[in-house]
Amino acid sequence: MKDFQFLTYERTGPLAVITLNRPEVRNSLNQGLRWEITAAVQQAGEDQEVKVILLAGNGKGFCAGADLTEKLPGDDQDGFVTQKLRTEYNPMIKSIINAPKPVISVVNGAAAGIGGALAMACDLMVMAEDAFLYSAFGAISLIPDGGTHKFLQTALGSKKAYEMIAFSQRLTAEQCLEAGITNRVVPADQLQEEAKKWASQLAEQAPLTLRLAKEVLHAAASEDLDYCLDKEAVLQNTAIRSEDFVEGTRAFFEKRKPTFNGR
Incomplete structure (x- = not known):
């Protein structure tokens, strides 16, 4: 450090x-x-x-x-x-x-x-x-x-x-x-x-949501709607293929708090 x-x-x-x-x-x-x-x-x-x-x-x-x-x-x-x-x-x-x-x-x-x-x-x-x-x-x-x-x-x-x-x-x-x-x-x-x-x-919130949403919001400040729609489409693929999405979905159906690892 x-x-x-x-x-x-x-x-x-x-x-x-x-x-x-x-x-x-x-x-x-x-x-x-x-x-x-x-x-x-x-x-x-x-x-x-x-x-x-x-x-x-x-x-x-x-x-x-x-x-x-x-x-x-x-x-x-x-x-x-x-x-x-x-x-x-x-x-x-x-x-x-x-x-x-x-x-x-x-x-x-x-x-x-x-x-x-x-x-x-x-x-x-x-x-x-x-x-x-x-x-x-x-x-x-x-x-x-x-x-x-x-x-x-x-x-x-x-x-x-x-x-x-x-x-x-x-x-x-x-x-x-x-x-x-x-x-x-x-x-x-x-x-x-x-x-x-x-x-x-x-x-305690999903790290990928925090990171990817920050990225889209900063883009949205200067880009048009079409750009943001496509940006969301690309990054949503990253999110849905993540371990955290699997864990979040499983936790939702099991009615428990998810444990996210940012991957």
Whole structure:
């Protein structure tokens, strides 16, 4: 198992809990943390014992965005930001989207800037009652990145997404729940407990269903109905020929809980 400097990685049974661990700066993303998030998600995805991945933040906030105080070689050069987004930020977001297992963001306090993108990239979300998403980019004359335009447009529609970006607005946990951005809102002092409880329930579901449905849903976000119909037809063949389908069918008729192995 890889050692991490800027996050903690804990595996408990079928759960892998990745916790951003720079609480002194509200878990803002420096280069090391960006690399480590990508590596930790990949590690959890490759671990056969892990069924569900949780992404959380230590301290008073989930993630305050990019670490604007960090100085890197060449940061004064034209195109530096484009290169960093393409080689560090975007792979971090895509590691979550491409993970073969469900990823749950566990959001306390602020998920601001790229931190909001990190939270929204996850398949499911649990927020504390006092948590919020903050589109902080406009306040410093930037535009959102990390896929934030896509995530907000999908959830809010173009007009509301543009308003949020233009006015650097916040979305409270309740507003996120109403918009379908988060799945659950829980008391702040119960956030970790409730998230792990829900993740444990999710880990009991059919692994192939979790993986294949995630794949189709991500395709459905950008492809037309014909593509999705065919994608379902191909992947359903994978599912129906699996050991888990045989076990699930047998358990159904025997009126017992199935034991899935992901094969």
